[in-house]
Amino acid sequence: xxxxxxxxxxxxxxxxxxxxxxxxxxxxxxxxxxxxxxxxxxxxxxxxxxxxxxxxxxxxxxxxxxxxxxxxxxxxxxxxxxxxxxxxxxxxxxxxxxxxxxxxxxxxxxxxxxxxxxxxx
Amino acid sequence: xxxxxxxxxxxxxxxxxxxxxxxxxxxxxxxxxxxxxxxxxxxxxxxxxxxxxxxxxxxxxxxxxxxxxxxxxxxxxxxxxxxxxxxxxxxxxxxxxxxxxxxxxxx
Numbered sequence: 001x002x003x004x005x006x007x008x009x010x011x012x013x014x015x016x017x018x019x020x021x022x023x024x025x026x027x028x029x030x031x032x033x034x035x036x037x038x039x040x041x042x043x044x045x046x047x048x049x050x051x052x053x054x055x056x057x058x059x060x061x062x063x064x065x066x067x068x069x070x071x072x073x074x075x076x077x078x079x080x081x082x083x084x085x086x087x088x089x090x091x092x093x094x095x096x097x098x099x100x101x102x103x104x105x106x107x108x109x110x111x112x113x114x115x116x117x118x119x120x121x
Numbered sequence: 122x123x124x125x126x127x128x129x130x131x132x133x134x135x136x137x138x139x140x141x142x143x144x145x146x147x148x149x150x151x152x153x154x155x156x157x158x159x160x161x162x163x164x165x166x167x168x169x170x171x172x173x174x175x176x177x178x179x180x181x182x183x184x185x186x187x188x189x190x191x192x193x194x195x196x197x198x199x200x201x202x203x204x205x206x207x208x209x210x211x212x213x214x215x216x217x218x219x220x221x222x223x224x225x226x227x228x
Contacts, residue, residue, distance in 0.1 A: 045157075045165065045208055047217040061216045062122075070152035095164055106212035107122075107155035109176065 002026040002110045004096050009115030012086055022079040022096030022112055030054070030074035033099035035108060036081050038092035038117075048094070049081065053102035064090075086119045093117075123147055123211050125220035133226045140196040142223045144209035149189045153213035156185055156194045158205045159222075165208065169194065201227055 008020040021035070037052040049070040051058045059069045069082040079096050093116050097108035134140050144154065151165035167176045169185035172192055182197045196203055198216040203214040204227045209220040 009208040044222045045159075045210075045219040047210075047219065050217070059215050100170070104215075106153075106217060107157075107167055107210060108165075109167050111166075113164055 002098070004098065004110055004112035005095065006096050006112045006115035007119045008044075009094065011120065013121050014088055014119055016086055017082070017084045018086060018117060020081040020083065020094055020115055020117070024077045024079065024096075024098070027098070027110075028071075029077040031102055033078045033102060033104050034070075034072060035097045035099060035104075035106075036070060036079075037095045037097050037108070038090075039095070039114070040092045042112045046092070050099070050104045051079070052104055053110075057104065059104060082118070086117075087118060088119050091117060091119045122211045122217055123150060123214050123218050125164050125211055125218055127207075127209060127220035129185045129223060130221065131224045131226070133228050134199050135228045136199055136201060138199045139178075140199050140203075140225065142194045142207055142225075144187075144192045144194070144220050146171045146190045146192075146211055150211045150213035153211060154185075154187070154192050155212060156183075157208045157210065159208065160205045169205075199225075199227065203227070 003025045006022045036048040049060045051070045067085045071080045093114040095114045096112045098110040154172045156169040159165040173185045206222045206224045
């Protein structure tokens with residue numbers, strides 16, 4: 001059974017940093033690209049970042065480029081999102097999602113349950 | 122960025138009804154469109170990809186069609202468990218974008 005389990009969310013002040021993790025199981029992690037998607041509670045979905053199977057060619061939404069860094073450790077079946085210079089508007093539930101391809105082609109066939117990030121003073 | 126506009130944003134239908142949700146793209150995206158279903162408190166679930174390919178395990182009452190800029194998600198015979206919000210997603214250009222969502226209620 002495919003499982004994606006996010007962690008690392010919490011309450012943080014504007015301007016501070018947070019690192020999210022996503023541990024994968026039930027599939028060959030290093031065969032697939034991975035993504036982060038966020039959702040403000042009660043609102044729609046926003047794609048945040050994606051990374052290919054080997055960790056190359058990360059891509060980012062304009063809203064986070066230069067502040068967030070996506071990475072992966074295939075030996076640990078783990079995906080990460082380093083979030084720096086956090087803003088109030090980054091407050092959301094962050095999902096990790098598995099691509100159906102090794103490249104960044106989508107769509108996303110499995111999703112975690114999300115970890116909530118709240119940016120507030 | 123590619124903008125996706127879903128219509129209607131809210132719809133109410135009865136069990137057994139045929140329901141159609143439309144997704145329009147601000148420019149052509151070939152067939153690089155997916156549909157997701159999201160229930161409250163849950164992660165999105167992939168229903169359709171490549172505009173019309175049914176994801177494994179998804180009931181056959183769900184179908185998708187379209188290409189270019191106009192796409193539809195159809196539920197042929199609405200069931201109570203189909204009450205959810207439905208999102209389209211384009212995968213032809215980065216950044217990947219989603220529609221604003223269409224909330225489907227059961228009368």
